[in-house]
Amino acid sequence: MQPRNSRPTSSALRGAVDLAAVKAAGEAAQKAEQARAERARQAAAAEEAGIAPAGPDYPLVIDVTEDTFEAEVVQRSTEVPVVIDFWAEWCGPCKQLSPILERLAEEYAGRIILAKIDVDANPLISQQFGIQGIPAVMAVVAGQLVPLFQGAENEANVRKVLDQLILVAEQRFGVVGGAGAGPAQDGEQGPYVPEDPALAAAHDALDRGDLGGAVQAYQNVLLDQPGNAEAKLGLAQAQLLRRVESFDPQAVRLAAAADPKDVAAQLDAADLDLVGGHVEDAFGRLVDTVGRTFGADRDTARLRLLELFEVIGADEPRVTAARGALARVLF
Numbered sequence: 001m002q003p004r005n006s007r008p009t010s011s012a013l014r015g016a017v018d019l020a021a022v023k024a025a026g027e028a029a030q031k032a033e034q035a036r037a038e039r040a041r042q043a044a045a046a047e048e049a050g051i052a053p054a055g056p057d058y059p060l061v062i063d064v065t066e067d068t069f070e071a072e073v074v075q076r077s078t079e080v081p082v083v084i085d086f087w088a089e090w091c092g093p094c095k096q097l098s099p100i101l102e103r104l105a106e107e108y109a110g111r112i113i114l115a116k117i118d119v120d121a122n123p124l125i126s127q128q129f130g131i132q133g134i135p136a137v138m139a140v141v142a143g144q145l146v147p148l149f150q151g152a153e154n155e156a157n158v159r160k161v162l163d164q165l166i167l168v169a170e171q172r173f174g175v176v177g178g179a180g181a182g183p184a185q186d187g188e189q190g191p192y193v194p195e196d197p198a199l200a201a202a203h204d205a206l207d208r209g210d211l212g213g214a215v216q217a218y219q220n221v222l223l224d225q226p227g228n229a230e231a232k233l234g235l236a237q238a239q240l241l242r243r244v245e246s247f248d249p250q251a252v253r254l255a256a257a258a259d260p261k262d263v264a265a266q267l268d269a270a271d272l273d274l275v276g277g278h279v280e281d282a283f284g285r286l287v288d289t290v291g292r293t294f295g296a297d298r299d300t301a302r303l304r305l306l307e308l309f310e311v312i313g314a315d316e317p318r319v320t321a322a323r324g325a326l327a328r329v330l331f
Contacts, residue, residue, distance in 0.1 A: 059113075060105045060106055060108075060109075060110065060112075060113060060114065061102050061105050061106070061113075061114045061116065062113065062114070062115055062116070063115075063116050063117075063118075064084075064115040064116065064117050064122075065117075065121065065122055066122050066124050066125055069117075069122075069125055069331075070328075072115060073115050073140050074140060074143055074324055074327045074328070074331075075324065076113060077140040077141055077142055077143055077144075077175070078142055078143065078175065078320050078323065078324075079175065080110065080111070080112060080113050080175065081111075081112045081113070081139055081140075081141045081146075081165055081166060081169040081175060082112070082113045082114075082115050082139060082140045082141075083101065083105070083112050083113065083114050083115065083137065083138075083139045083148070083162070083165070084115045084116075084117055084129075084137065084138045084139065084140065085097070085098055085101050085114060085115070085116045085117065085135065085137055086117050086119050086126065086129070086131050086134050086135060086136040086137070086138070087116060087117070087118060087119065087134055087135055088118060088119050088120050088134055089118070089120070091134050091135060093134075093135055093151065093152035094134055094135040094152075096152045097135045097137075097152045097153065097158075098116070098135070100153075100154075100155050100158055101114050101137070101158065102114060103155075104155070104158060104159060104162060108162065108166075111166050112139075112162060112165070112166065119131060119134055125331075128331045129145075129331065133150060133151070134150075135150070135151065135152060136149075136150045136151075137149050137150070137161075139165055140327070141165070141168070141169045141175055142169075142175050142320070142323050143320075143323030143324050143326055143327040144306075144323065144326075144327070145327075145330065145331070146165065146168070148161050148165065149161060171227045171229065196221065196225075198217065198220060198221050198224075199221050199228070199230060199231060199234075201217050202214055202217035202218045202220075202221060202231065202234055203234065205217050206234060206237065206238050206241075211238050211241050211242040211245065212242065214234070214238040215235060215238045215239060215242060218231045218232075218234045218235035218238060219235060222235065232310060233310060233311070233313060236307055236308075236310035236311045237311050239307070240271060240274065240275065240307070240308070240311050241275065243268075243271055244268075244271045244272055244275050247268060247271075247272060249272055252265065252268045252269055252272055253269055253272070255268070255269075256268070256269035256285075260288075260289075260292065261292065261293070263289060263293060263297045263300055263301055266285055266286065266289045266301065267286070267289075267300070267301065267304050269285060270282040270283075270285045270286050270289075270304065270305075270308065271308075273285060274308055274311060274312075279312060279318050280318060280322075282308055283305065283308065283318065283319075283321075283322035283325070284322075284325075286301050286302075286304060286305040286308070287305065287322060287325045287326050287329060289301040290302050290305065290326060290329050290330065291329035302326070302330075305322070305326060309322070309323070
């Protein structure tokens, strides 16, 4: 861990931001893909044998209130995408859409959870989400709000939206719901996948401290493989290191302390916190900045926080905790 006011160097930064996390993320993504393939194989075998597949050990459709929102939606969203159906008893289109959502939640067998919120009984949640008309459908994934659609939709369109949500949840946030959706157990061997030469070159550039070269190399990989989790994590780390390389740490910290509402200063200080190993401080600083700002400033701070989540990795416990804290100040 670096002293807070020492000037960061490339070698120090590479030590603070562990390069092993990049490769670990790639391995996690590979295991997740293997798990998905195994689930598909098991489902096909069960269908051929006339056996109903086992479902998850939690309800797939739940009624959520203001008192249960934190536990049932925000916390649960770290494990499985939570789709929220905002409805009311008097709403005719809601009565058309809700059965479709409920039927698909059962069909997806744990890859999503459907949370039903009665807007009349829970006006505070409706206000916090900015609901202006119902039915309205949103999702929360790893504590992050994902707007989906408003108004009644047919089943085919809803299915397309849910399929895209599941893909985003897995690739962007590392959230994979469903029975048996966990990664391979210790000791299990997946198929050997040789390392991509372009990705190896990007890792090598980052390890050498050639940050510009690393950024370009990771971007090249992502042009060909937009969903490559390993390249996304490497790019986020290289961009962070490049931002702070020319910082004067003392000046950055003085500026941040002098004006907590100076968003640019808080972003710079959070970057320094992270590369110095002060992960909770970096996340906490930006969560506080999101909480005290509005409009474009709030969005800027929120997006930087999401970038820093990428640097650490979606499955890291400190990221999960910070996502929950962010959700609380947003909602």
